[in-house]
Amino acid sequence: MNMSNMINVFSATKRSRWVGAAMFCSLFFTLNAFAIAGPPPVISLQPTNRTVSLGSNTTFTVAVTSSSALTYQWYFNGAKIAGATTNVYTRTNVQLTNAGPYYVAITNSGGSVNSTNAVLSVISGSPPVISLQPTNRTASLGSNTTFTVTATSSSTLAYQWYFNGVKIAGATTNVYTCANAQFTNAGPYYVAITNVAGSITSASAVLNVLPTTNRVLPAPWVSADIGTTRLTGSAYAVSNLYTVNGSGASLSGALADQFHYVYQTMPGNGSLKAKIVSQSGTNVNGYAGIMIRETTATGSAFIFAGRQGNGTVVARSRTATGGSTVSSNGPSLALANFWVELLRTNNNISALSSSNGTTWVTVQTNKFTMATNVTFGLFVTSGNTNVLDSDVFTNITAVP
Amino acid sequence: MGRTIIWAALLSLALVLTWRAVQPDIAPANAPTPVDPAKIGTAAVDPASSLSTASPVDVVPIAAQPVPIVESSPAPEDPEKTAAVISTMTEAEVCNGLAKLTNQDLPGNTGRLLLRRWVELDPAAAIDWVAQQGDTDVRQELVDVAAIAWSQQDLPSALAWVEALPEGGAKPQALADLGYEVARTDPVSAMEIATQLPASDSANGLFLHALSQCASADPGTSRQLALALAPGPLRDQALTIVATVQAKEDGDGAARFAVENISPGPDLDRAVMGVVQLWAQNDLPDVSAWVQTFPDSPIRDQAVQSLGMFDTR
Numbered sequence: 001m002n003m004s005n006m007i008n009v010f011s012a013t014k015r016s017r018w019v020g021a022a023m024f025c026s027l028f029f030t031l032n033a034f035a036i037a038g039p040p041p042v043i044s045l046q047p048t049n050r051t052v053s054l055g056s057n058t059t060f061t062v063a064v065t066s067s068s069a070l071t072y073q074w075y076f077n078g079a080k081i082a083g084a085t086t087n088v089y090t091r092t093n094v095q096l097t098n099a100g101p102y103y104v105a106i107t108n109s110g111g112s113v114n115s116t117n118a119v120l121s122v123i124s125g126s127p128p129v130i131s132l133q134p135t136n137r138t139a140s141l142g143s144n145t146t147f148t149v150t151a152t153s154s155s156t157l158a159y160q161w162y163f164n165g166v167k168i169a170g171a172t173t174n175v176y177t178c179a180n181a182q183f184t185n186a187g188p189y190y191v192a193i194t195n196v197a198g199s200i201t202s203a204s205a206v207l208n209v210l211p212t213t214n215r216v217l218p219a220p221w222v223s224a225d226i227g228t229t230r231l232t233g234s235a236y237a238v239s240n241l242y243t244v245n246g247s248g249a250s251l252s253g254a255l256a257d258q259f260h261y262v263y264q265t266m267p268g269n270g271s272l273k274a275k276i277v278s279q280s281g282t283n284v285n286g287y288a289g290i291m292i293r294e295t296t297a298t299g300s301a302f303i304f305a306g307r308q309g310n311g312t313v314v315a316r317s318r319t320a321t322g323g324s325t326v327s328s329n330g331p332s333l334a335l336a337n338f339w340v341e342l343l344r345t346n347n348n349i350s351a352l353s354s355s356n357g358t359t360w361v362t363v364q365t366n367k368f369t370m371a372t373n374v375t376f377g378l379f380v381t382s383g384n385t386n387v388l389d390s391d392v393f394t395n396i397t398a399v400p
Numbered sequence: 401m402g403r404t405i406i407w408a409a410l411l412s413l414a415l416v417l418t419w420r421a422v423q424p425d426i427a428p429a430n431a432p433t434p435v436d437p438a439k440i441g442t443a444a445v446d447p448a449s450s451l452s453t454a455s456p457v458d459v460v461p462i463a464a465q466p467v468p469i470v471e472s473s474p475a476p477e478d479p480e481k482t483a484a485v486i487s488t489m490t491e492a493e494v495c496n497g498l499a500k501l502t503n504q505d506l507p508g509n510t511g512r513l514l515l516r517r518w519v520e521l522d523p524a525a526a527i528d529w530v531a532q533q534g535d536t537d538v539r540q541e542l543v544d545v546a547a548i549a550w551s552q553q554d555l556p557s558a559l560a561w562v563e564a565l566p567e568g569g570a571k572p573q574a575l576a577d578l579g580y581e582v583a584r585t586d587p588v589s590a591m592e593i594a595t596q597l598p599a600s601d602s603a604n605g606l607f608l609h610a611l612s613q614c615a616s617a618d619p620g621t622s623r624q625l626a627l628a629l630a631p632g633p634l635r636d637q638a639l640t641i642v643a644t645v646q647a648k649e650d651g652d653g654a655a656r657f658a659v660e661n662i663s664p665g666p667d668l669d670r671a672v673m674g675v676v677q678l679w680a681q682n683d684l685p686d687v688s689a690w691v692q693t694f695p696d697s698p699i700r701d702q703a704v705q706s707l708g709m710f711d712t713r
Contacts, residue, residue, distance in 0.1 A: 218702050219669035220644070220677070253479025253509040254516065254545075265612060265674060267645045295580050295609050297602075299548060321581060322548035324483030324513055371584045373612040373645055397709060400644075400677055 040111030041066040047102065047118035052094050053197055054124050059090040060102055062115050068108040076102050096122050125154040127198030134189065134205035138232070139181040141211050146177040147189055149202050155195045163189050164386055181209045183245050183390040184280065186231050208232045209388070211243070221377065223262040227298040230385040233260025235378075241277065242393040244288070246380030251287060252316065252325045256298035258385070259287075263377030266292065266344065266400045272376045273341040275357060275395040276307050283309040285383030288391035292342050292349055293377075294321070294370040301370055305330075305340035305351035305363060309383060313340070315351030315364035330363035331355075339395075342376065357395065376400070479509045486513045491521045498529075506533075507541040515542060519549035526550075527561060540570035547574040551581045572597050579606040587613035591625065604634055611638055615645035627661065636667035644674030651679025655690055669699045676703045680710040 045063035052058045064070060064087065074084035077100045081089065084104075091098055101117035132150035139145035151157055151174070161171035164187045168176065171191075178185050188204040208231055215236030217223055223235040223244070231247040248258025266272075272290050279288045289306015303317035313330030330353040333339075339354040350365040376398065382389035489497065497514045498506070505511055518526040523546075530546045533539040543565070550558035559578055565571040576597055583590035583606070590610035597603035615622040619642070626638035639662045647654035658671040679687040688707055694700035 219666065219673040219699065220671070222670065253483065254512040255479070255509050264670075265641060265644050267612070267616060267648045267678065296605055297577060297580055299577065300580070320552055321577070322512070322545060323516065324509075325480060327480055369584070371580075371609070371613050372616045373609075373641075398677065399681070400648075400674070 038067040038108075038110045041070055041106045041108050041113050043106065043113060043115055046116045047089075047104065049119045049121070051121040051123065053126070054095065054122055055093055057090060057092045058094055058120060059088055060104070060118050060120075061088050062104050062106070063087065064106050066106075066108045066110075068110060071107045072104055073107075074102060074104045076100060091120065094120070094122055096124060098122060123197050125195065125197040128153040128157055128193045128195050128200050130193065130200060130202055133203045134191065136206045136208070138208040138210060139178070141182065141209055142180055144177055144179045145181055145207065146175055147191075147205055147207075148175045149191050149193070150174065151193045151200070153193075153195045155197065158194045159191055160194075161189060161191045163187060178207060181207065183209050183388050185209060186245075186247075186388040187386050206230065209245075210234050211236045211245070215243075217242075217262060220264045221262050222264065223260065224296060225259075226261050226296055226379075227256045227258035229258050229260070231388045233380070233388070235260065235262045240394055240396070242274075242378060242396060243390060244378050244380040244393065245388050245390045246382060247385060247388045248381040249285065249383065249385045251285075251304075251381050252327070254299070254322060254324050257300075257302075257381075258298075259379045259381035261291070261293070261296065261375075261377055261379045263291075263293070263296070263375040264398065264400065265373060266376040267373045269344050269346065270376065270400045271341060271343045271397070272399070273339070273357070273395070273397040274378060274393045276335070276338045276340065277392040277394050278335065279307055279309065279389065279391045281309050281382050281384075281387060281389040281391075283383030283387070285309070286381055286387075286389055287314065287383075288380050288389070288393070289314075289378070290340050290342055290393075291377060291379045292344055292370075292374060294368075294374045296375065297321075301368055303342065303349045303351055303364070303366060303368070304379065305342055305353060306379070307333075307335075307338055307340075311335070313338075313353045313363060315353075317349070317351075317364060317366040317368075319366055319368050326364075326366070328364040331361060344374075344376075479513075482510055483513050486510070486517050489514075489517055491518065491525075494518045494521065503533075503535045503538050506538050507545075511542075512545045515545050516549040519546050520553065523550045523554065523557070536569070540573070543570035544574045544577060548577050548581070551578050555581055572600075573602070576602045576606050580609060583610040583613050587611070587617065588621070604637075607634070608637055608641055612641045612645055615642045616648075619646050619649075623657070631663075633667075636662050636665070640667045640671040640674070643671040644678065647675040647678035651675060651683055651687055652690075655679065655687075672699060673702060673706065676706055680707055684710055 041064045043062060044065050047060040047062050050058045050060065072085050072087055074081045074089040099120050099122045101119050103117050104115045106113050128151045130149060130151045134147040134149050137145045137147065159172050159174055161168045161176040176189065186207050186209040188206050190204045191202045193200050211234050215238060217235055218237055225233045227248060229248050233246040235242065235244045242262065244260055244262055246260025250256065250258050274290050276288050286309035287306040289304045291302055291304040293302040294300045299322040301318050301321055305315045308314045313333055314327055315330065316325050316327040318325045333353060333355050337355040339357045341352040341360060343350045347367050347369065348365060349368055351363045352360040353363050354360045378393050380389050380391045494514050494517050498511065501511050515526060527546050530539065530542045533542060547558050547562050562571060562574045562578055575593055579590045579593040582593060587610040591607055594603050594607035594610060611622055611625060622642050626635065626642045629635035629638055643654045643658035646657065654675045658668065658675055662668040662671050676687055676691060691700065691703045691707060694703065
């Protein structure tokens with residue numbers, strides 16, 4: 001029915017003419033008002049579904065574009081939520097009864113629009129709880145060892161084990177077995193356990209890998225970890241190849257030293273020579289080398305000649321107990337031709353390097369006030385308390 | 401109008417930030433008070449009471465004006481550069497450097513070096529400051545650092561200070577560390593220190609180290625001391641050390657001493673190999689003859705191999 005038809009219908013009587021005129025005017029002003037108010041609001045961002053734990057808070061948000069002032073009203077399960085009259089609605093201390101659809105009605109002078117439904121889901125369970133933490137393990141080289149964790153949960157659990165902070169592929173149950181343990185497997189392990197309500201990370205458990213018992217150091221060598229090392233070092237010799245496994249973060253400055261030391265008594269003057277055959281780590285704070293050390297205490301005076309993790313020849317000394325160190329770099333040497341030597345003559349000790357074991361270059365000479373009887377030997381530190389380096393020495397000539 | 405208010409607010413904020421940037425840093429609660437250079441070296445210390453409690457009384461002389469930290473703060477990533485910078489610091493610079501460190505950082509490389517430098521400049525003030533550290537763990541570490549540093553310039557005073565500390569806490573470790581310093585000149589006293597310490601690997605290590613120094617200076621006394629120990633691993637290790645050191649001068653006597661006194665096992669093997677290495681340097685024929693008497697065993701093989709090295713030198 002168009003406007004002229006409407007007027008004709010009511011034009012039969014004079015009274016009807018007045019009524020028709022009034023309706024026309026009303027419709028005219030309504031249409032005119034619409035034209036002034038502009039369009040209804042347009043939602044640029046709909047509220048999204050939420051999944052939260054029981055007792056937590058959650059917020060729904062809507063974003064709207066409009067050319068005139070807006071009013072909001074949020075609804076839950078179709079019922080108006082008292083006081084929920086902004087573009088953001090926060091539900092605190094969420095309970096199971098709060099789960100369901102939420103939407104918001106937005107109005108401006110041009111009209112009204114409803115958002116889509118956003119569903120609030122409430123998780124009634126809690127994150128997993130670890131009832132039995134994985135414990136430190138010590139494994140002989142080549143053996144198998146297993147870490148176990150036990151957790152309680154009201155819903156299904158997922159596990160992921162990590163070594164040195166890196167995810168272990170396929171290690172996704174409550175037990176993890178390290179098969180054929182090598183020195184490179186030594187370090188911290190933990191597991192992340194997840195259920196629908198959250199996740200928890202276990203305590204870190206350390207795997208120590210020890211050499212098999214038939215691999216020993218020949219007399220008069222003994223070995224020990226110097227300083228507080230997180231991973232236990234070890235050493236053994238087979239056919240004049242000395243393998244030294246050591247960890248530790250510090251072997252410089254005034255800090256307490258951390259390394260594994262294979263040593264014997266050095267009564268007075270003497271010398272020590274060795275060829276470094278391999279170095280497993282590349283940390284610039286890691287070293288494999290030979291050392292003359294006054295004592296096995298952590299702040300002892302020492303001098304060493306060795307190979308830094310980046311391949312550099314380094315000589316370093318600490319001339320006074322607890323003092324700082326002084327370092328000198330030597331020439332570049334290939335690992336296949338990496339020889340080092342220490343020579344003690346009274347109070348002077350020199351650190352030398354060589355590419356062939358015959359022609360030697362002095363890297364550092366320093367004066368010490370060490371006791372007469374000191375120690376000398378091989379050492380390895382990884383530069384990282386969580387890593388155990390495994391380095392090999394040969395052609396060792398010890399003249400105490 | 402509105403724009404004027406916004407600009408005024410921004411200007412005020414900028415002024416506040418600029419003012420804060422030019423203010424001197426506020427020292428942490430545990431920082432040493434900067435020292436008046438005129439009073440350096442004058443602080444008195446009572447060793448007996450210096451570690452009893454964290455005293456609220458600041459015994460370090462107070463300077464009229466705070467001295468700013470040196471501009472050339474050492475780079476923490478290079479401990480040797482740090483040491484070089486700290487080695488030339490004045491006492492006031494050291495104090496301000498320590499004031500910049502948190503409790504967590506104090507036992508680190510920079511903290512240790514600053515404290516060592518302070519001990520070098522004014523040991524009495526330095527150890528008093530150490531005694532006032534409220535954190536027990538930090539204080540224990542710093543006591544050790546200060547004791548060693550002090551011992552390198554005045555061993556008797558350092559020893560007196562540590563011996564006067566309350567039992568437990570930092571005392572055993574500091575005493576053990578000083579024992580190694582004592583061992584250089586007076587190994588018998590160092591062994592006495594070791595026997596005062598609670599039984600531990602640390603105490604045994606000091607005893608054996610001091611015994612080895614004694615073995616060079618006074619072989620007879622060291623033999624008696626080692627033989628007087630109760631049978632067990634420590635005695636065998638002590639006898640091994642005595643035999644090895646003796647071999648430098650008297651291979652034949654050291655060989656007999658080892659075989660007659662050390663229980664068969666790893667320590668005897670170490671003693672035998674130590675003697676072989678040292679005796680071979682003076683008398684290769686005699687030591688070779690001795691090795692020929694060994695029964696077939698891994699230690700005989702090792703000894704023969706070791707002599708081969710000397711044979712070709």
